[in-house]
Amino acid sequence: MKILVPIAKVPDTTSKIAFAENNTKFVTDGVTFIMNPTDEWYALVRACELKEQQGGEVVVIHVGGADSEQIIRKALAIGADKAVRVDADPTDAYFVAAQIANHAKTENYDLIIAGKETIDYNSFQVGGMVAEFLDLPCVALVQKLDVANGVATLKREIEGGTETVEVKLPMVVCAQKELAEARIPNMKGIMGARTKPLAVVAATADDKLTTIASYALPDKAKQVKLVDKDNVEELVRLLHEEAKAF
Amino acid sequence: MSVLTFVEINEGKIKKASLEAAYYGSKTAEANGLASVAVVLGEAGAEELASLGQVGVSKVLHASDARFNHFDSKAYTKAVAEAVNAAAATYVVLSFNNNGKLLAPRLSVRLKAGYVPGAVELPANGLFKKNVFSGKASAQYQINTEKKIVAVNPNSLSPVKGAGTAIVEAFAPAVSDADFSTVVKGQDKITGTIPLTEADLVVSAGRGLKGPENWGMIEELAGLLGAATACSRAVADVDWRPHHEHVGQTGLTIRPNLYIAVGISGAIQHLAGVNSSKVIVVINTDPEAPFFKAADYGIVGDAFEVMPKFNAAVRKLKAAN
Ligand SMILES: Cc1cc2nc3c(=O)[nH]c(=O)nc-3n(C[C@H](O)[C@H](O)[C@H](O)COP(=O)(O)OP(=O)(O)OC[C@H]3O[C@@H](n4cnc5c(N)ncnc54)[C@H](O)[C@@H]3O)c2cc1C
Numbered sequence: 197m198k199i200l201v202p203i204a205k206v207p208d209t210t211s212k213i214a215f216a217e218n219n220t221k222f223v224t225d226g227v228t229f230i231m232n233p234t235d236e237w238y239a240l241v242r243a244c245e246l247k248e249q250q251g252g253e254v255v256v257i258h259v260g261g262a263d264s265e266q267i268i269r270k271a272l273a274i275g276a277d278k279a280v281r282v283d284a285d286p287t288d289a290y291f292v293a294a295q296i297a298n299h300a301k302t303e304n305y306d307l308i309i310a311g312k313e314t315i316d317y318n319s320f321q322v323g324g325m326v327a328e329f330l331d332l333p334c335v336a337l338v339q340k341l342d343v344a345n346g347v348a349t350l351k352r353e354i355e356g357g358t359e360t361v362e363v364k365l366p367m368v369v370c371a372q373k374e375l376a377e378a379r380i381p382n383m384k385g386i387m388g389a390r391t392k393p394l395a396v397v398a399a400t401a402d403d404k405l406t407t408i409a410s411y412a413l414p415d416k417a418k419q420v421k422l423v424d425k426d427n428v429e430e431l432v433r434l435l436h437e438e439a440k441a442f
Numbered sequence: 443m444s445v446l447t448f449v450e451i452n453e454g455k456i457k458k459a460s461l462e463a464a465y466y467g468s469k470t471a472e473a474n475g476l477a478s479v480a481v482v483l484g485e486a487g488a489e490e491l492a493s494l495g496q497v498g499v500s501k502v503l504h505a506s507d508a509r510f511n512h513f514d515s516k517a518y519t520k521a522v523a524e525a526v527n528a529a530a531a532t533y534v535v536l537s538f539n540n541n542g543k544l545l546a547p548r549l550s551v552r553l554k555a556g557y558v559p560g561a562v563e564l565p566a567n568g569l570f571k572k573n574v575f576s577g578k579a580s581a582q583y584q585i586n587t588e589k590k591i592v593a594v595n596p597n598s599l600s601p602v603k604g605a606g607t608a609i610v611e612a613f614a615p616a617v618s619d620a621d622f623s624t625v626v627k628g629q630d631k632i633t634g635t636i637p638l639t640e641a642d643l644v645v646s647a648g649r650g651l652k653g654p655e656n657w658g659m660i661e662e663l664a665g666l667l668g669a670a671t672a673c674s675r676a677v678a679d680v681d682w683r684p685h686h687e688h689v690g691q692t693g694l695t696i697r698p699n700l701y702i703a704v705g706i707s708g709a710i711q712h713l714a715g716v717n718s719s720k721v722i723v724v725i726n727t728d729p730e731a732p733f734f735k736a737a738d739y740g741i742v743g744d745a746f747e748v749m750p751k752f753n754a755a756v757r758k759l760k761a762a763n
Pocket residue numbers: 233647648649650651673674675676677688689690691692693704705706707708709710711712715725726727728731743744745746
């Protein structure tokens with residue numbers, strides 16, 4: 197089975213978020229970048245597990261600059277066999293998806309497993325877009341994925357529960373928590389990752405459909421109204437009358 | 443020309459999140475001098491569909507075709523794209539809910555229309571606001587194409603209902619059996635509780651409760667308020683609570699009117715899932731708990747003393763009203 201896993205690079209959750217140039221640029225100084233957790237913990241690990249069970253190959257693809265090598269090497273250390281980096285600034289989801297689809301269209305992947313969303317722009321776009329570019333079936337918010345005889349059985353989240361569906365491969369999956377258990381790369385993996393192939397390719401020109409005009413930080417920290425623990429009734433009154441919360 | 447809203451039906455009723463999207467669609471239509479049209483796929487009652495008029499929809503395109511009773515992203519994309527053409531829509535609006543999150547990006551590619559996922563308010567000056575960096579900031583998005591797609595974050599706006607009735611028109615998109623690529627094998631719904639993502643009120647608790655046997659007071663409050671229950675990841679990880687209740691960066695993102703956090707420290711990864719809630723109440727023994735910085739109301743105190751009093755006060759209030 198041949199599996200493609202698109203991986204994104206995001207600021208670590210504990211990063212300080214600040215903007216410059218009149219709130220039009222995200223300040224990256226001092227920010228640590230990591231592989232998007234959903235991609236690393238769930239999409240990539242499940243892809244590696246399927247390969248280990250059934251044979252085949254796991255390829256990771258990333259759209260980003262040379263400073264992304266570290267996260268790509270980490271993906272190889274976790275178990276991917278080879279990597280492709282499309283050398284371009286990933287500023288628009290449509291653009292990113294077009295690059296991934298362009299690579300995938302000649303490679304005959306059985307499965308493309310993306311993360312559901314990145315933790316920076318939280319946009320939940322790339323997986324579905326890749327599927328549409330390639331005219332493939334796609335299931336999102338996937339918590340369970342098994343493959344047998346060319347058919348995937350998936351459990352996806354629906355409002356208030358889950359749904360189990362079957363889809364004939366090839367297809368695109370947007371992964372979420374529970375799909376796998378995160379792996380920590382071992383020494384052998386880390387050493388091996390150094391010599392695994394990493395191809396760098398140029399972007400194919402494509403349109404960017406959206407732009408971010410400006411950013412804003414939330415209004416200054418909220419001022420909490422504290423109520424004494426011996427006066428719980430007062431809190432309930434405030435919630436009812438002042439906050440009109442119920 | 444029109445604004446087209448994709449509306450979903452669940453068990454015969456319009457999904458709450460879809461009603462919000464339809465209201466968003468109608469408001470956008472009004473601001474741009476366009477008609478507000480909705481598209482519904484799958485079998486549904488005519489009366490329920492006509493009630494979309496209450497949130498300003500003038501016409502509903504209804505594909506009453508049993509094949510659409512289950513969501514299939516590929517077939518739905520084709521059908522909605524056809525409705526966009528039929529309604530000459532320049533805006534497509536849907537909910538940023540489980541199905542909308544996959545349908546919208548597919549439509550964006552199919553229609554080559556710029557898409558903003560998770561808008562939190564109506565567009566202003568042609569810009570769409572959404573939260574970024576897990577709720578730590580917001581961004582104003584500009585869509586560079588003529589056709590525009592917006593998915594509205596659930597619970598971002600409260601539809602104001604009027605008296606209108608929508609005209610329901612049959613719609614037969616050219617979707618072949620081959621376009622239906624997913625076969626539904628079964629569903630597992632947690633019954634009797636309010637889905638967390640749709641809840642207006644949420645009562646949540648964390649490791650401060652010491653053990654799963656102490657959740658009775660949390661469930662009691664949820665019952666009194668008609669609220670959903672949620673929890674921190676720490677307690678889902680040790681199986682005190684089911685995983686589908688866990689909110690935060692790796693769990694659900696919710697935006698209720700009221701979020702009551704009992705015995706939760708307020709780690710940044712937890713806040714990422716709840717910090718857009720309108721009113722946050724924190725009950726914690728530690729006055730230094732980070733959650734107090736994100737809270738609107740708080741009590742520094744022991745949950746085991748505070749919650750019984752809280753529940754009694756709510757019961758008294760409910761009895762008086
Ligand atoms: C990459 C990553 C992703 C994560 N994603 C998530 C996520 O999605 N959601 C999430 O929740 N967490 C997430 N976490 C974990 C998060 O960092 C915290 O560890 C977790 O939220 C802590 O849960 P808690 O507040 O229940 O427990 P604790 O941190 O142990 O806090 C318990 C709190 O209860 C208070 N307390 C104790 N006794 C009482 C009492 N009797 N009455 C009242 N209060 C009391 C304490 O003062 C304390 O503040 C993530 C972590 C990482 C590293």
